[in-house]
Amino acid sequence: xxxxxxxxxxxxxxxxxxxxxxxxxxxxxxxxxxxxxxxxxxxxxxxxxxxxxxxxxxxxxxxxxxxxxxxxxxxxxxxxxxxxxxxxxxxxxxxxxxxxxxxxxxxxxxxxxxxxxxxxxxxxxxxxxxxxxxxxxxxxxxxxxxxxxxxxxxxxxxxxxxxxxxxxxxxxxxxxxxxxxxxxxxxxxxxxxxxxxxxxxxxxxxxxxxxxxxxxxxxxxxxxxxxxxxxxxxxxxxxxxxxxxxxxxxxxxxxxxxxxxxxxxxxxxxxxxxxxxxxxxxxxxxxxxxxxxxxxxxxxxxxxxxxxxxxxxxxxxxxxxxxxxxxxxxxx
Numbered sequence: 083x084x085x086x087x088x089x090x091x092x093x094x095x096x097x098x099x100x101x102x103x104x105x106x107x108x109x110x111x112x113x114x115x116x117x118x119x120x121x122x123x124x125x126x127x128x129x130x131x132x133x134x135x136x137x138x139x140x141x142x143x144x145x146x147x148x149x150x151x152x153x154x155x156x157x158x159x160x161x162x163x164x165x166x167x168x169x170x171x172x173x174x175x176x177x178x179x180x181x182x183x184x185x186x187x188x189x190x191x192x193x194x195x196x197x198x199x200x201x202x203x204x205x206x207x208x209x210x211x212x213x214x215x216x217x218x219x220x221x222x223x224x225x226x227x228x229x230x231x232x233x234x235x236x237x238x239x240x241x242x243x244x245x246x247x248x249x250x251x252x253x254x255x256x257x258x259x260x261x262x263x264x265x266x267x268x269x270x271x272x273x274x275x276x277x278x279x280x281x282x283x284x285x286x287x288x289x290x291x292x293x294x295x296x297x298x299x300x301x302x303x304x305x306x307x308x309x310x311x312x313x314x315x316x317x318x319x320x321x322x323x324x325x326x327x328x329x330x331x332x333x334x335x336x337x338x339x340x341x342x343x344x345x346x347x348x349x350x351x352x353x354x355x356x357x358x359x360x361x362x363x364x365x366x367x368x369x370x371x372x373x374x375x376x377x378x379x380x381x382x383x384x385x386x387x388x389x390x391x392x393x394x395x396x397x398x399x400x401x402x403x404x405x406x407x408x409x410x411x412x413x414x
Contacts, residue, residue, distance in 0.1 A: 084193075085113040085186055085263070086168030090158030091176035092120040095129030102133070102141060104179035110186035115141040116165055118158035121148035156275035156283045159259075163269050171266050173259040175308070180260075181208075182305040189263050192242045192299050201265045201295035204245075204257035205305040212312035221255045226302045228252070236299065245300045247292050251347040256288045260306040264291055279335060281328045286335040289351070293343045326370075329362035357387025364399070374403035 087105050091098045098117065105115055115137075119130045134143035144165060146153055163171050170193075174180065182188075189203050209217040226232055231249050236242040250256070272290045275283055292298055336359055340352030360383035367376035377399040384396050 083112060083114060083167040084169055084190060085110070086163070086166030086171050086266070087113060087115045088118065088159050088162030088166065088171055088173050089115065089176055090118045090120055090155050090162065091122070091130075092152045093122045093124075093126045094176050095122070095126050095133060098130075098176040099133065101174055101176050101179045102137060104181070105174065106137070106140070107183045108180070108186045109183050110190060112168075112190075113140075113186055114167060116162045117141065117143045118162045119143055119145045120152040120154070120158050121146055123148070154277055154280055156277035156279060160274040160277060163266060163274055166266060169266060170263050171269055172263045174306070175260060178207075178260055178306060178308045180306045182303065185305040188240055188242075188301060188303075191240055192236065192301065195237050195240075195242065196244075196297055196299065199297040200299050201268050201297050202257075202291050203263040203299045203301065205261040205301045205303055207258055207261050207306040207308050208304050209308045209310055211310045217310065219255070220308075221258050221261065222250075222253060222300060222302075223255065225249065225253050225255075225300055231300070240301060241303075243300050243302070245298050247298075247345045248347050250292055250298070251345075251351050256285050258306075258308060259284045259287070260308055262288070262291075268294060276335075276338075279331050281331040282335060283331075286338065289335070289339050289343065289348055293345055293348050324366075326363060326366040329359050329366060332359040333363065353386070357383050360386055361392070368399060368402075371406075373399055373406055377403045 089098070089101065102115055102117070105113075117130070117133065122130050130143055130145070133141065142165075144161065146158065146161065159173060170189075172186075172189075185205065192203055193200050204222055206222050207220070209220045211217055225245070226243065228249060231243050231245055234244040236244055268291065272294050275287050277283075279286055333356065336352045336356045338352070339348050340356065341349075343349045343352065360379055364376050364379040364383055367373075367379060377396065380392070380396040380399050384392055
């Protein structure tokens with residue numbers, strides 16, 4: 083078995099079927115699909131059982147123990163990779179789908195062209211907002227514009243290019259899970275997904291993967307379609323956490339990159355983006371009237387990325403914190 087496609091899912095059987103069928107449309111034949119059912123209930127539970135029997139041996143459904151909120155995407159993916167039989171693992175969100183039937187065949191060709199040295203392969207995808215409009219640029223689109231990257235062509239017919247950590251860190255995007263193929267041994271070596279993170283866990287995984295990978299390949303083709311979560315819905319990971327929680331998760335993953343990455347480019351990325359995360363936390367606290375806590379984070383953001391404008395804002399928050407009681411004190 084060459085590829086294992088891991089799909090965490092919860093209470094979305096109709097969308098899941100569409101995603102599975104996009105995988106089964108691949109012209110490559112050495113792959114399996116692992117659906118990790120994260121505690122679906124009611125009618126959905128029966129639908130997941132049906133999925134496990136409708137598609138034959140190529141699609142396996144593994145049920146996690148039920149919890150109130152589910153175990154989360156990262157935990158589900160980690161279980162899936164443990165169960166995987168493929169040499170390489172790849173992923174697909176249950177509300178997205180692959181659009182290129184040659185995706186796995188092309189990645190197999192990359193593995194062969196590199197004599198099996200490829201640790202991670204990243205393609206691209208299109209993003210569609212809740213109104214059906216395409217959002218651009220996204221992910222790794224435009225990475226090939228770098229002369230350094232375009233000069234490292236592995237095979238023009240695929241096309242495929244060897245990239246470095248420096249190349250990837252100079253690009254504002256990252257490799258989404260839908261377009262990522264990672265050697266299973268490497269996945270396990272870095273500890274897989276961090277199940278402490280419920281927002282941007284894919285960015286954290288991307289940074290740790292490229293930090294450990296020896297050979298990274300980019301295929302500048304669109305292979306999947308991603309649907310940006312509708313903020314009005316509460317069944318997407320991106321919408322079940324608050325803006326403040328999102329910023330705290332971002333701060334955590336950036337601190338990990340800053341403190342533990344081997345490559346200086348990733349450590350720099352962590353340092354430079356930490357200021358942004360701290361400012362988002364500051365603004366969320368200030369908007370909720372928690373001026374003293376906001377001032378504390380503002381001071382930390384000032385140390386991470388000094389500007390005169392932010393200095394003035396920090397001073398203003400300090401004054402507000404002195405003249406107004408904190409939210410916590412008001413409650414008591």
